[in-house]
Amino acid sequence: MEPMPSDFLLKAILEGRLDDAMAYLTAQAERDGYASTISASLEPALMEIGDLWAHEKISLAQGYVAGKLAERILDAALAAEDAGGLKTGRRGRVVLGNVEDDYHALGRRMVASFLRLDGWEVVDLGNDVEPERFVDAVLEAEARIIGVSAMMLSTAQNLPRIRDEIEARGLGGRLRLAAGGAIFRLRPELVKELGADGTAATAIEAPALFRALYEELTP
Amino acid sequence: MAGPRPVVVACGIFAAELSALWPGAFGGAELVYLDSMLHMRPSELGRRLNETLTGLGGRPIALAYGDCCPYMREMAEIPERARTPGVNCCEIALGRARYRELRRQGTFFFMPEWATRWREVFSFELGLEDPALARAFMQDTMKRLAYIDTGTKPVPKALLDEIAAYFELPMSIERVGSDEIVTAVRAALERAAEADPARGRADG
Numbered sequence: 001m002e003p004m005p006s007d008f009l010l011k012a013i014l015e016g017r018l019d020d021a022m023a024y025l026t027a028q029a030e031r032d033g034y035a036s037t038i039s040a041s042l043e044p045a046l047m048e049i050g051d052l053w054a055h056e057k058i059s060l061a062q063g064y065v066a067g068k069l070a071e072r073i074l075d076a077a078l079a080a081e082d083a084g085g086l087k088t089g090r091r092g093r094v095v096l097g098n099v100e101d102d103y104h105a106l107g108r109r110m111v112a113s114f115l116r117l118d119g120w121e122v123v124d125l126g127n128d129v130e131p132e133r134f135v136d137a138v139l140e141a142e143a144r145i146i147g148v149s150a151m152m153l154s155t156a157q158n159l160p161r162i163r164d165e166i167e168a169r170g171l172g173g174r175l176r177l178a179a180g181g182a183i184f185r186l187r188p189e190l191v192k193e194l195g196a197d198g199t200a201a202t203a204i205e206a207p208a209l210f211r212a213l214y215e216e217l218t219p
Numbered sequence: 220m221a222g223p224r225p226v227v228v229a230c231g232i233f234a235a236e237l238s239a240l241w242p243g244a245f246g247g248a249e250l251v252y253l254d255s256m257l258h259m260r261p262s263e264l265g266r267r268l269n270e271t272l273t274g275l276g277g278r279p280i281a282l283a284y285g286d287c288c289p290y291m292r293e294m295a296e297i298p299e300r301a302r303t304p305g306v307n308c309c310e311i312a313l314g315r316a317r318y319r320e321l322r323r324q325g326t327f328f329f330m331p332e333w334a335t336r337w338r339e340v341f342s343f344e345l346g347l348e349d350p351a352l353a354r355a356f357m358q359d360t361m362k363r364l365a366y367i368d369t370g371t372k373p374v375p376k377a378l379l380d381e382i383a384a385y386f387e388l389p390m391s392i393e394r395v396g397s398d399e400i401v402t403a404v405r406a407a408l409e410r411a412a413e414a415d416p417a418r419g420r421a422d423g
Contacts, residue, residue, distance in 0.1 A: 016352050059346025064356050101306070103322045105360045128323060154286040154306050186262060186289040 034077035050204030067110035089121035093143040097125035102155040110203035118207035131165040163195030176213035229283035231255040235371040236397040259344040264288040281407035301410035303403040325362030370396040
């Protein structure tokens with residue numbers, strides 16, 4: 001049976017009480033360890049938040065609190081002695097960035113937090129990233145997945161240039177291109193149309209997408 | 220033969236700027252506004268825009284909007300319609316080069332109409348009711364604030380000081396006037412009228 005999110009934790013996130021949520025998880029981690037706390041308490045709460053987000057039932061503020069909580073608890077876990085099982089990078093490296101002309105950092109940063117929590121090492125290139133930089137960075141990091149965020153169609157239309165750059169360097173079979181952002185949630189047909197290999201409806205679902213894309217590369 | 224009367228369907232964020240020059244600067248076109256707060260709900264904005272555009276039939280239509288809803292491209296692709304270029308109202312008002320420069324510096328913009336509604340935007344629309352959370356959110360993703368002074372009303376200095384103090388971020392004023400907005404709307408009207416089948420027959 002899947003673990004259920006704690007009512008207290010979920011309520012604290014939804015009410016924007018980040019410090020209370022953090023204190024709750026920290027107390028649990030002191031008793032049970034971070035790895036157990038994250039899998040038994042944080043992840044079920046985040047799944048619930050992700051479901052609410054996908055159905056547009058929570059605000060940007062509530063999503064932000066969930067992302068910050070994941071970021072803070074991961075930082076605390078990595079600083080703690082029992083963090084062995086949570087070490088980032090155990091799944092591999094990924095490169096993230098907002099597509100050229102896009103400056104909406106929040107979603108990308110939430111994705112970075114949830115990927116790190118899932119064990120990925122994230123190379124975050126920031127906003128307004130040109131296609132060449134994405135591909136240079138993925139080669140430099142020896143990563144296999146590029147995650148690109150775009151909020152609107154006009155910026156998402158820069159995605160095919162990243163695909164073109166990947167193909168021009170003969171890397172099509174070795175890399176996967178994940179696309180995220182509001183426009184892909186509202187118009188999922190654009191994912192293939194613009195040359196991406198997959199998308200996730202919410203930042204919380206990004207780790208599952210990245211795992212699936214990685215598995216395609218390592219049969 | 221004169222064609223049907225053109226229409227500008229505009230985001231309410233431009234109401235002061237366009238109304239100040241209406242109707243002389245726009246050749247007698249009709250002006251229709253939708254609430255700027257619809258920007259926060261893109262799907263609803265799309266529905267409302269679609270209803271409005273459908274109700275206007277085949278008249279030449281200039282859309283004074285950024286890329287603010289999922290199907291904006293398709294809505295503006297119909298021959299007798301044209302949209303102001305730019306990803307959002309701030310780019311339309313500032314021009315592409317200045318907009319990009321400021322965005323790269325981590326600037327969050329306040330158009331005049333939204334400055335007066337800033338608490339509605341942050342507390343109600345974004346859910347950032349707690350000042351500490353609102354501050355953390357803004358400081359996490361932005362480095363500075365800028366008020367876009369379109370010259371149609373006095374700069375609300377006390378209000379801008381209040382916003383800057385609330386977020387603990389520096390506020391600057393971009394004095395751009397309304398030229399970029401007016402030029403973009405006029406150009407969109409011209410493109411819409413040129414593509415209008417009735418006008419095309421009359422001119423052809």
